[in-house]
Amino acid sequence: MNNINKNALIGDLNGAFGVSIDKYDVSRAGVRDDIPRLKQLFDQHHVLVFKNQNLSEKQQIEFTKLWGSLENFPEADKTKDSVTTYHVANVSAAGDHLSENHTQSVFQKVNQLWHTDSSYRFIPSFASLLYAIEVLPNHALGGETEFVDMFSVYKNLSDEKKAAVESLHMVHYYEYGRRIFPQLPAINSFERENVPPVSHPLVRVHQNRKGSRSLFFTENAGGEVSGMDHSSGKSLHAELVAAVSGSHYKLKHRWSKGDLVMWDNRCLVHRAVPYDMNNYRRVLRRTTVAGKEPVRGPFSS
Ligand code: OGA
Numbered sequence: 698m699n700n701i702n703k704n705a706l707i708g709d710l711n712g713a714f715g716v717s718i719d720k721y722d723v724s725r726a727g728v729r730d731d732i733p734r735l736k737q738l739f740d741q742h743h744v745l746v747f748k749n750q751n752l753s754e755k756q757q758i759e760f761t762k763l764w765g766s767l768e769n770f771p772e773a774d775k776t777k778d779s780v781t782t783y784h785v786a787n788v789s790a791a792g793d794h795l796s797e798n799h800t801q802s803v804f805q806k807v808n809q810l811w812h813t814d815s816s817y818r819f820i821p822s823f824a825s826l827l828y829a830i831e832v833l834p835n836h837a838l839g840g841e842t843e844f845v846d847m848f849s850v851y852k853n854l855s856d857e858k859k860a861a862v863e864s865l866h867m868v869h870y871y872e873y874g875r876r877i878f879p880q881l882p883a884i885n886s887f888e889r890e891n892v893p894p895v896s897h898p899l900v901r902v903h904q905n906r907k908g909s910r911s912l913f914f915t916e917n918a919g920g921e922v923s924g925m926d927h928s929s930g931k932s933l934h935a936e937l938v939a940a941v942s943g944s945h946y947k948l949k950h951r952w953s954k955g956d957l958v959m960w961d962n963r964c965l966v967h968r969a970v971p972y973d974m975n976n977y978r979r980v981l982r983r984t985t986v987a988g989k990e991p992v993r994g995p996f997s998s
């Protein structure tokens with residue numbers, strides 16, 4: 698039996714946002730006509746946690762495509778079977794545990810800073826889906842994924858701060874990861890031309906949600922806010938990072954094998970919680986649903 702309305706168990710995760718969905722096999726979502734109900738849940742809760750899945754890469758891709766077009770990753774070397782699958786792992790494709798200084802592990806450290814996926818694109822992604830293949834044992838510290846609701850972060854800024862950020866933008870660029878971790882190999886000119894720097898408003902206006910506003914910025918695709926002098930831009934950026942880190946509207950997901958977590962990149966940021974990469978293996982598989990429109994700000998028509 699597989700029916701989102703009749704059989705699935707849907708439960709709050711922490712009261713703020715996010716729902717867990719149990720007793721539902723996402724590999725059969727295309728067979729049943731459940732997508733409208735899932736879309737409703739997604740719009741309302743921003744994070745869906747599907748427990749106890751058993752998904753091949755192909756099945757994950759099929760489920761992802763029910764939500765929109767698959768997004769490509771800008772770098773071929775992150776992928777295994779296809780450019781649309783990102784292996785979020787400190788383990789090689791052949792199954793070898795990699796040290797924390799291995800390039801593939803260092804890529805995971807870029808994910809330990811607050812971000813929303815592919816903010817470096819002119820049209821950033823709509824949603825990401827991350828599936829757990831190998832997880833940390835219960836006693837190990839870290840390894841969770843944390844999410845913060847950016848509607849709430851915006852709402853809780855002081856009126857003064859809201860006025861200050863109203864017309865500002867941030868430049869997001871893929872290569873910023875290399876600024877943080879210069880030991881990563883340089884991207885090639887083809888990759889560079891595919892993901893040039895883009896500017897997005899700091900205040901994102903959601904037309905599909907009656908014009909409600911969220912803060913839109915990242916810590917791993919840039920380190921300053923534009924339109925002001927360099928040191929003011931850096932300190933405003935740091936203030937926003939602190940507002941996100943200190944937010945009460947946070948969801949921390951501790952992974953179990955077989956979890957599929959899907960989140961809304963339009964209104965959340967997320968990060969991986971650091972863990973001891975040399976001692977523990979962690980293998981997740983990500984697919985991404987491409988966005989449909991650029992980020993609109995208070996002054997976009
Ligand atoms: C990602 C990501 C977080 C994690 O795959 O986009 O940010 O916990 N992952 O690995």
Ligand code: MN
Nearest residue numbers: 808812813814
């Ligand atoms: Mn991410």
